[in-house]
Amino acid sequence: MSANFSAILYLISGVLFILALRGLSSPETSRQGNFFGVVGMVIAITVTFFSVGNFSSGFIYVLIFLAIGGSMGAFIAYRIPMTAMPELVAGFHSLVGLAAVFVAISAFINPEAFGLGTPGNIKLASLIEMAIGAAVGAITFSGSVIAFLKLQGIMSGAPITFKGQHALNALILLSIVVLTFYLCSTQSANLFWILIVVSFLIGFLIIIPIGGADMPVVISMLNSYSGWAAAGIGFTLENTALIITGALVGSSGAILSYIMCKGMNRSFFNVILGGFGATEQSSKDRNNEQRPVKSGNADDAAFLMKNASSVIIVPGYGMAVAQAQHALREMVDTLKKNDIKVSYAIHPVAGRMPGHMNVLLAEANVPYDEVFELEEINNDFANADVAFVIGANDVTNPVAKTDPQSPIYGMPVLDVEKCKSVLFVKRSLSPGYAGIDNDLFYKENTLMLFADAKKMTEDITKNL
Amino acid sequence: MEIDPFIFRLSIFILSIFIGYYVVWSVTPSLHTPLMSVTNAISSVIIVGAIIAALSGGDGVIFSSSSIFGFLAIVLAAVNIFGGFLVTQRMLAMYKKKKKN
Numbered sequence: 001m002s003a004n005f006s007a008i009l010y011l012i013s014g015v016l017f018i019l020a021l022r023g024l025s026s027p028e029t030s031r032q033g034n035f036f037g038v039v040g041m042v043i044a045i046t047v048t049f050f051s052v053g054n055f056s057s058g059f060i061y062v063l064i065f066l067a068i069g070g071s072m073g074a075f076i077a078y079r080i081p082m083t084a085m086p087e088l089v090a091g092f093h094s095l096v097g098l099a100a101v102f103v104a105i106s107a108f109i110n111p112e113a114f115g116l117g118t119p120g121n122i123k124l125a126s127l128i129e130m131a132i133g134a135a136v137g138a139i140t141f142s143g144s145v146i147a148f149l150k151l152q153g154i155m156s157g158a159p160i161t162f163k164g165q166h167a168l169n170a171l172i173l174l175s176i177v178v179l180t181f182y183l184c185s186t187q188s189a190n191l192f193w194i195l196i197v198v199s200f201l202i203g204f205l206i207i208i209p210i211g212g213a214d215m216p217v218v219i220s221m222l223n224s225y226s227g228w229a230a231a232g233i234g235f236t237l238e239n240t241a242l243i244i245t246g247a248l249v250g251s252s253g254a255i256l257s258y259i260m261c262k263g264m265n266r267s268f269f270n271v272i273l274g275g276f277g278a279t280e281q282s283s284k285d286r287n288n289e290q291r292p293v294k295s296g297n298a299d300d301a302a303f304l305m306k307n308a309s310s311v312i313i314v315p316g317y318g319m320a321v322a323q324a325q326h327a328l329r330e331m332v333d334t335l336k337k338n339d340i341k342v343s344y345a346i347h348p349v350a351g352r353m354p355g356h357m358n359v360l361l362a363e364a365n366v367p368y369d370e371v372f373e374l375e376e377i378n379n380d381f382a383n384a385d386v387a388f389v390i391g392a393n394d395v396t397n398p399v400a401k402t403d404p405q406s407p408i409y410g411m412p413v414l415d416v417e418k419c420k421s422v423l424f425v426k427r428s429l430s431p432g433y434a435g436i437d438n439d440l441f442y443k444e445n446t447l448m449l450f451a452d453a454k455k456m457t458e459d460i461t462k463n464l
Numbered sequence: 465m466e467i468d469p470f471i472f473r474l475s476i477f478i479l480s481i482f483i484g485y486y487v488v489w490s491v492t493p494s495l496h497t498p499l500m501s502v503t504n505a506i507s508s509v510i511i512v513g514a515i516i517a518a519l520s521g522g523d524g525v526i527f528s529s530s531s532i533f534g535f536l537a538i539v540l541a542a543v544n545i546f547g548g549f550l551v552t553q554r555m556l557a558m559y560k561k562k563k564k565n
Contacts, residue, residue, distance in 0.1 A: 018487060030556045034498075040509075041506070058518065066511075078554070095540040096541070099510050106520065106534050109529055110528070112520075114520070237516065238469070240476060245507055247481045359555055365558075367561055371494060
């Protein structure tokens with residue numbers, strides 16, 4: 001296959017990937033978009049087979065390894081529960097990162113196969129691209145592994161901080177630049193290995209100080225990194241499909257991180273430097289005096305809802321933890337049978353990854369046109385009778401609007417307190433991730449329902 | 465003077481970042497999770513490099529030091545490609561409209 005013809009086919013596959021993302025602008029077109037993505041991938045792989053043109057026994061092994069990886073991937077995709085989606089995505093990012101590292105290593109050992117020169121005499125531009133691809137890939141890998149462990153609960157979600165952390169990280173990042181520079185001037189294999197090891201180390205160090213609820217930003221950021229790593233390798237291989245895809249994924253992840261940071265009114269650097277929540281707890285003990293709280297049971301909640309004409313549901317990470325989405329939908333079905341209008345309000349940072357709550361509600365068969373984003377629904381709280389907060393906390397805290405001293409001041413929050421009555425399902429009065437008390441607990445119109453989210457929802461349904 | 469091909473690739477790269485920027489902003493927030501899983505799947509097009517690496521051994525040599533890394537990368541990327549697209553499809557199949565009574 002001529003180089004020009006394969007380049008055009010790679011370009012087509014890049015365009016199909018653009019269409020795959022374009023399809024996600026609405027649920028109706030999204031399935032078609034995903035199909036375009038699959039076609040793009042099939043084209044890219046087929047073209048590569050033909051342009052290498054080596055159908056010897058090695059080719060059989062390629063197919064075997066492809067089948068091994070593919071069946072593992074398919075198995076995971078069908079078995080994974082929807083609540084575990086953040087872990088899955090973090091895990092998948094780590095694989096892209098590691099694959100980038102492996103490809104870069106292979107190109108470094110055997111540059112002739114890639115047309116990049118000879119060992120010890122690799123073209124300068126290729127070497128720089130290779131080093132960038134390998135370093136970013138390694139950072140993506142170790143960072144995603146830590147994110148995965150934190151999300152999976154194998155590692156505590158609490159931020160791990162120590163003295164001189166930022167200085168150490170800055171020093172390591174600087175050393176990566178210096179290593180790349182010397183690698184290019186000496187072509188030394190040892191420097192290449194050191195560069196990879198140091199990159200693994202920094203990926204690990206960057207993520208450990210970031211707490212559990214900041215994971216939406218972390219996952220988006222790693223998503224972005226995996227794109228830049230792919231683009232770096234794309235430059236090395238002079239492959240358009242990889243360059244286009246890398247750029248798409250890189251900017252996609254960056255935009256998602258930006259949206260997540262905006263949802264918390266924090267700067268990207270504030271999140272990345274980490275330690276949020278850990279330091280605030282001690283300084284925030286002004287609310288130590290006991291304030292009166294009204295608490296109720298499922299019967300009271302059912303009574304309030306039965307007499308309402310409109311109810312807004314505010315789900316959060318707690319709903320995912322309790323796996324309460326199906327029970328919630330059953331409750332809503334009962335409410336709808338009683339001619340009560342129900343809608344769902346989703347805060348941008350609810351859950352552990354962008355769009356986490358939407359997927360869980362979709363899984364429970366909630367139609368997506370009943371689910372609204374913060375800006376779409378925030379004015380409706382004032383006219384609604386009941387707000388049902390299930391597993392959310394900080395994103396409903398009115399303090400963000402009233403107290404300039406609060407660490408979450410300025411964060412966009414759902415105006416839950418404007419509802420006639422608020423039902424707040426929570427296991428205890430403990431503060432949320434930001435480590436601050438939620439004023440909503442003590443409002444006149446708030447009824448606290450102390451229980452597991454799933455059990456409480458089921459009990460309410462029985463009482464309706 | 466001839467323009468270095470690198471400049472062309474850089475142009476493609478920069479323009480693709482802009483395409484990505486506008487395309488991703490138009491993605492509806494409720495599909496942000498499928499967006500992450502599908503970007504994850506397409507970034508595994510890095511398998512292209514893995515295949516070249518795996519077939520780098522030349523005639524008769526299947527497993528050389530460079531091709532082994534290629535084969536490993538193929539497995540990793542294949543997990544992502546199949547896993548990423550299938551899980552996206554599984555998620556997207558759940559997004560349904562309200563049934564009209």
